[in-house]
Amino acid sequence: LSEWRKIAMLRDVFSTTSKTVPISIGDDAAVLDDRLVNVVTVDAQVEHVHFERDWLSLRDLGYRAIMTAASDLAAMRATPSAAVVALTLPEGFSDTDLEQLSFGQRDAAKILRCAIVGGNLSRGRDLSLTTTALGHTHAPLLRSGAQVGDTVYLAGEVGLAAAGLRQLQQGRRTGVCVDAWRRPCARMDVVPSLGAATAGIDVSDGLAQDLAHLALASHLRIELDGVPQHAEVLAFERLAGLPAYSLALYGGEDYALLVTSPLPLIGFVPIGRCVQGAGVSFQGTNVDAAKGFDHFAAF
């Protein structure tokens, strides 16, 4: 059976049983150590919606799927323990293609020290990857914890992936922006710095929309002063006739980390502050959250 062969191949690639994952791929469900999981999130990457296959290699795509799912864990001050991956494979998707996809998933999972413990294969018209990331935190960081007086901090680039996406749509296949879109990075490296943080969210839909979520949940207003911009983003905005900062504010998929804190945080730069009121402003002007990146979202 082709199905059995595919699953045996994935088991070889992910080979994930360990002391903390006694039962992995090959049974009806995976079994994990009792105290490994108290946070869960799911993310989907759907062909023709989130990506076109000629925009990135299958290995990039697998990598991207794991990282975008894990990013939500970082925003909760959690670290990843395990992931399950549900794949919809279209007609003509070969076992070699599946292997490339799984190599990318494995690459990302290794960096995150996250085991891929199971999944599901289905046929379907369009290629899609639905990744459930399981993690653990001792103190969840919520969207609702920001306090008036807190500073807003950012770790990571914003606007770079959105520039890359536009370049890909225009036919460009190389460059810093394209690479940023293809291989986002869940910011687990700064999770240990989040001790004093009061609220957090990852930037998947653009600063405007994600800050609006945070402001709404915390019942306050966020005033942005300015945002560090990569030279390539500024150059692309000029070339494309876009207003400066528009990609940072309204472009998604950077998976930077946005947090609020009364104290400075290592690895983060200050970009604004929490004040009384509602909504989000950028350099004194109200920002329209509805303009953010929208292909539906995690909930």
Add this chain to the structure above:
Amino acid sequence: LSEWRKIAMLRDVFSTTSKTVPISIGDDAAVLDDRLVNVVTVDAQVEHVHFERDWLSLRDLGYRAIMTAASDLAAMRATPSAAVVALTLPEGFSDTDLEQLSFGQRDAAKILRCAIVGGNLSRGRDLSLTTTALGHTHAPLLRSGAQVGDTVYLAGEVGLAAAGLRQLQQGRRTGVCVDAWRRPCARMDVVPSLGAATAGIDVSDGLAQDLAHLALASHLRIELDGVPQHAEVLAFERLAGLPAYSLALYGGEDYALLVTSPLPLIGFVPIGRCVQGAGVSFQGTNVDAAKGFDHFAAF
């Protein structure tokens, strides 16, 4: 934003924060009680592969998606704690449609005492539901634990859903078989009876294939004597010119529970035994596992 409205609606339908689920829909990830989860499985229901929309109501579909995912937990001797649901919604899928789907998910989750704690919404060409079920077990039941001399036990109908699927494909829209396909039942009711069980699997791909998985994992041979058959299945097989028992052996999606045990188990009927060797036989004839239901599978 239509996305925000959809997510607010789902939060209202699932409304799942509780003592054991402090953070549910509305943040970057859900937060669960520390000892709630040590088993995880994922299942997908994809339009044109697993179902056509005129075969069942959207409420049935939501119900079905939760039950098929949870069935894998029952087979591991686990009980469900929580689920996350990733939905791909095609053009024209209205908020009312989404509400109906979520009502079905809620119906099933209530029966299973399982919280729906988060998810993902994406656009896509075809409707699909990818459900990750999280559960807990004190003693996982594996496919590999069967012993020579054990009896093979079954809880639930086999062949009924396969007859229903064929009737739906032929245009029939009512009846016992059709209902069995539309509203499968994860057999959590018999999980407490599994104390003496040595191995388990749920019947998603037909007896032939699922018993072959069990025999292979346990390094033994399974001899089936006979299988209880619903009168409707026998009648349908006669009418369709199919060999008796072919739907039970080769038709999938009943989500009955198949276990091995040296002792009788309440709620189960004996259907065969474990002997030395390999493969599966039915009434003395070798069974071809490769003929089982195949639209890929969970791993």
